[in-house]
Amino acid sequence: MKGRSAMTGFEPRPLPLAAPDSLLPEVLHVEVTTACNLACVFCKNAEPAVRARGELPLPVFVDLLDQLGDHCRRVNLWGTGEPLLYPPTLEMTRRAAARGVPNIKISTNGTLLSDSMVGQLLASGVTSVRVALDSADPTEYRALRGGSWARAVAGIERLVVARDRIGAPVRVVVASVVTGQSPESLRRVRALAAELGADDHELMPNIWAGQFPVAGRRPPPERCDQPLRTIHVLADGDVVPCCHSLTGEVVLGNIHRESLRDIWAGAAARRARDEFTGARFPLCGGCNFGVRLDPDGRPIG
DSSP: OOSOOTTTOSOOOOOSOSSGGGOOOSEEEEOOBOOOSOOOTTOGGGSHHHHTTOBOOHHHHHHHHHHHGGGOOEEEEOSSSOGGGSTHHHHHHHHHHHTTOSEEEEEEOSTTOOHHHHHHHHTTTOOEEEEEOOOSSHHHHHHHHSSOHHHHHHHHHHHHHHHHHHTOOOEEEEEEEESSOOHHHHHHHHHHHHHHTOSEEEEEEOTTTOOSOOTTSOOHHHHOOHHHHEEEEOTTSEEESSGGGTTSSSOOEETTTSOHHHHHHSHHHHHHHHHHHTTOOTTSTTOOTTOOBOTTSOBOO
16 A cells, blocks of 8 residues: 555555454453443443344354464453453463463453452463453442442452462553543543552543544554554454453454454455545544553644
């Protein structure tokens, strides 16, 4: 592809996959379940079509690992649901760890981190746990997520204390989705995360809300590489190009009908990658993924 994109006015990068039919992605992102115990205002989980996707069976996940083999360098276990509600999730982390996958990440709302769950989680081979906490105020937290702030905070503390006691090599990150909280509120979460002993506090734009206009900012391929190195598998087996298509706006194939290699090398995936690198992918225009935020939740650059 040559020339400048009309969408962003930048020179598109060459497609980095010279022979995509002979390559596989290095990141396997799996939505293990769409069940959730919270009702976050910014999540797509409330949509009936999303809930209907259900759960990804353990044997299917194991088959995905088999197909990726040594290509797989990271496994992400989350989607629109709460991974710790689904018992096979921790067996999935154990299977990935047994295959030698170096990075295994789980994202959770933290309210299910009981002593028993923490023990199982730390023994599962997981390398990073991201726990959502968007406010240091219980009332604001409940308005955003519809759950118990105290349970989430207790879960983070329980996880960090147990991690440190046994010396488990697990990174714990507190993450806040920025949806209009005041700078002071976000600073208080950062201070609380440090007080609890978390390794970091991560601010995340709401990718669907468009609250930080992307016009004039770095073009999509400069702030995101998901369509180029990650294969996203939804709970019903549909494969989508990125986390902005969790409601199935763009489907590349289904693992129950095709192999990962065939999907990754297929016409739909090739077209999506080509559109992405040329800043023509339709979902990028309103997506905030990769927009960097300062500690007060304001976009940088």
